[in-house]
Amino acid sequence: MKNLPMLYRVISIALLLLLQIFALVMIIWRFSSYFIYFYTICTSLSIVALLYILNSKSDPAYKIAWVIPILIFPIFGGLFYLLFGRNKLSKRKKREMKAVNEKMNQSLIQNQVIVQELEVQNHRAANLSRYIEKYSYCPVYKNTITEYLPLGEIMHERLLKELRKAEKFIFLEYFIIDEGVMWDSILDILVEKVQQGVDVRVLYDDVGSLFKLPYGYEKKLEEKGIKCSVFNRLIPVLSIHMNNRDHRKIAVIDGKIAFTGGVNLADEYINAYDRLGHWKDTAILIQGEAVWNFTVMFLSLWGYETETNEDYTRYKLPADEAEAHPTDGFVQPFGDSPLDEEPMSENVYHTLIAQAERTIYINTPYLILNNVMLSALCSAAKRSVDVRIVTPYRGDRWFVHSMTRSNYRLLVESGVKIYEYSPGFIHAKSILVDDVHAVVGTINMDYRSLYLHFECGVYLYKTQSILEVKEDYLETLAKCQQITVEDCRAVKWYRRLGRTILRIFAPLM
Secondary structure, three states, rough: OHHHHHHHHHHHHHHHHHHHHHHHHHEEEEEEEEHHHHHHHHHHHHHHHHHHHHOOOOHHHHHHHHHHHHHHOOOHHHHHEEEOOOOOOOOHHHHHEEEEEHHHHHOOOOOOOHHHHHHHHOHHHHHHHHHHHHOOOOOOOOOOEEEOOOOOHHHHHHHHHHHHHOEEEEEEOOOOOOOOOHHHHHHHHHHHHHHHHOOOEEEOOOOOOOOOOOOOHHHHHHOOEEEEEEOOOOOOOOOOHHHEEEEEOOOEEEEOOOEEOOOOOOOHHHOOOOOOEEEOEEEEEEEOOOHHHHHHHHHHHHHHHHHHOOOOOHHHHHHHHHOOOOOEEEEEEEEEOOOOOOOOHHHHHHHHHHHHHOOOEEEEEOOOOOOOHHHHHHHHHOOEEEEEEEEEOOOOHHHHHHHHHHHHHHHOOOEEEEEEOOOEEOOOOOOOOOEEEEEEOOOOHHHHHHHHHHEEEEEEEHHHHHHHHHHHHHHHHOOOOEEEHHHOOOOHHHHHHHHHHHHHOHHHH
């Protein structure tokens, strides 16, 4: 019965959206009686849309996904693109995002000595680090310890342990929160910490948690003394901005410790609930100076969503405490926004793949690639780099899983080794290159993560945790089934046709 309000909300939103679509169709039908004028106007709109698409900076695959329906349906295609295809901000939103970016830029200051040290060790790593800092404002650090957590269950236990130590503040930002064993155990600690005077804040995505939490759940948390905000609340209005979701997973405790990775706060992520067989997920813990990046990332999105302005420095770890941590390589947590027209996550992945000399190991639940990324992986394999990609054996959505598998044949024929995680579903998101570079975070290798979602990750160079990532990866491979060329060629023709069609429209899904 507790889910009835949530169900009513979902049904109400769906009905209102359908009503808007029906109204739009009826308007078009009504004007069709003036066919010549209507056809001329709509065709003109389609031509304008095509010219705009072809001259935009959008990914070529995204352009193709829109060009095809516009050409097939010239009366409706251009109109629908102008309504739903452009991810443009209003002037008001641009001002708000500019203020957020300026505050991040002022709060996050790069120590140039560290960049110079990285330059001495590896020029390419230093250039990548400079790129990340320039476009996400997030500096690279030393004086930071990193610890790779190879399972959701391990991350959960470690998170509980660190939450119990909190003295000043706890910031949690997650795509999905779901009532159950995992969240209830966390919530008990949060309530206890609020009673101790700890500043506890929770930010969750409305769409990510739509089918998980009761409607108005944020009020329930606020009654317990927990500050709570819902990101980009779902409203029954046809809008492209409903696609911009907060897919990040961030926990920051006292500015001392931070977590990120693939693990949401729901039972399937710790295998307390069997949804798709064994759920393989990972996370990373950082401790020291680099935590400041995650603190600012949280506060910036919190301020954007709640329309508040506060002094970030109140939450910064004192310099003497931050510098007390031993150096464990170079650590650079970063965030990626879909609103700045800079596909940073994609560029970070692409740079690492293009520069690889020996090995590329990738974990991803979704392998939905554009031509640039596909070509980079194939080119790496063709120049004798050992490229391995682990994907799920069981998909959480059939059409997404089909799109993932649609990329197998070209990759495998080029020498890329594809493995499916036999025990069930792998939700980990990581890339390991040449045993010295790695990124662990929330970024999937699909269009939504790379272009539409707020994401985050940690770029690592020569940290101890990189060896832990490799060890876990090799152990995971032992539980996987490798996909062969014969497997790809044995796929029925109608499945290949269906997957080809899905690939064309993948950027719109």
